[in-house]
Amino acid sequence: MIRALVADDSALMRRHLTQLLESAGGFTVQTARNGVEVLEALQSFDPHVITLDVNMPEMDGITCLSRIMSEDPRPVVMVSSLTEEGAETTLQALSLGAVDFVQKPGGTISLSIDRIHRELLMKVRSAATTRVRRSTGLRGRLAAQRRRPAPSGPPPQVSFAGCRPGLVLVGVSTGGPGVLEEILPRLPKDFPWPVLIAQHMPSSFTGVFARRLNDLCAVSVVEVARQMPVEPGTVYIAKGDADLVVTRRGIGYSATPLPQSDAHIWHPSVTRMVESALALLPANRLIAVQLTGMGDDGAEAMARLRAGGGLTIAQDEETSIVFGMPQELIKRGGASAVLPSDAIAEQLIGWLRAPEAGTRTGERRRGS
Structure with missing residues (x-):
């Protein structure tokens, strides 16, 4: 069984994502309301994969992701809006080590969940088998980005x-x-x-x-x-x-x-x-x-x-x-x-x- 941790501050979203994964079979699901609960669940639940919302109270998704990748790396699929701001944040998350992302449902959540059902299952199953590497955390990664472009490229x-x-x-x-x-x-x-x-x-x-x-x-x-x-x-x-x-x-x-x-x-x-x-x-x-x-x-x-x-x-x-x-x-x-x-x-x-x-x-x- 794949242990999946669903993190979202919306109780409705947590319920829908949990039902989607459990009804597909092969998943044991636990939920978290914010980044603090996600970090706690890393030890108590030991998830194979995490779906992570960006905007959560107490600890947001990007800060949480940085902690996960630097302290106890796990495959993470971001649940993101398709706005330009959402795209910027999602690309930052992928740069920090998230495996993939799916569109965050909008409007009537139950109908939107139906539209992304196949994509979410495919990406979460795939992510659960992915190897991830420890990163230096958000501060170190952002500092490295500010220093770019300075890779060991070809001589002039x-x-x-x-x-x-x-x-x-x-x-x-x-x-x-x-x-x-x-x-x-x-x-x-x-x-x-x-x-x-x-x-x-x-x-x-x-x-x-x-x-x-x-x-x-x-x-x-x-x-x-x-x-x-x-x-x-x-x-x-x-x-x-x-x-x-x-x-x-x-x-x-x-x-x-x-x-x-x-x-x-x-x-x-x-x-x-x-x-x-x-x-x-x-x-x-x-x-x-x-x-x-x-x-x-x-x-x-x-x-x-x-x-x-x-x-x-x-x-x-x-x-x-x-x-x-x-x-x-x-x-x-x-x-x-x-x-x-x-x-x-x-x-x-x-x-x-x-x-x-x-x-x-x-x-x-x-x-x-």
Whole structure:
């Protein structure tokens, strides 16, 4: 049985979430009204997973999360509103170590709970099996964020002279905000290929997320809310609740948002993005990166990209919050390299500063 701790200051919300989990089977549920009760329950109940509201009396969700991750790490799923303020707070929580988030029901709670029923169960079950690591706590994490961007990135003399034009395509889901905050600030301002990212995320989050990343990175980071030409030194975040595809623009290419495709399960769709790039560019002018997340979105398309002469990276199991997406790429023989998150930017830089970027000379697997 999965021991789930439901933390919310609303008695009605606690009751609905408890009924949802218990009726699904496989859960033993205890509730808490605030962060203080959550910390007490860590010892008395020893939960496998926690659903955590942000706004609670006595101790709010962010402070509570920071204490959990620094003192007794457990998988936490944030229950968040989809307002811009809610998005900012949720992204902060994900940066502090929360595994995932679900939309906080609004309006008639019982009807809203029905709409998120499947998503909440899937994310809570997945989170319960996730390994989490101890963090330095809120004060230390926020201090580290103020010092960014100062990762151990490439020296300023790195040259990309002679690098052929191409695209980096990144697919990511659960755990994505934290790992992207680790990888992207390591890219130099003159990184020679545009980077397109399909991160499974609602539309109210992606603009906030792009602005947050832009503040952390030497490269520019923008949300693709309209068609825009792709340029070196720029990262393009797909707008949530839509799909991002590569289209031709004169002698160059554009990042173009399209309505969600019913043929794809997850959105923004990694598969659709990679397939659109393969339809326009030779595979050896593409690099695909499959990061942490549930499911197999993008795995088959990235495997085809590698088979056609392109390069691919799968994030390793140790640093993935959820190993599903990278594992599916590896299973298909589609990973040129399997790397921890802190080595991915270095590998991208190494491939593109090589005399023949896009060759297979750089293929490797960590530990081999």
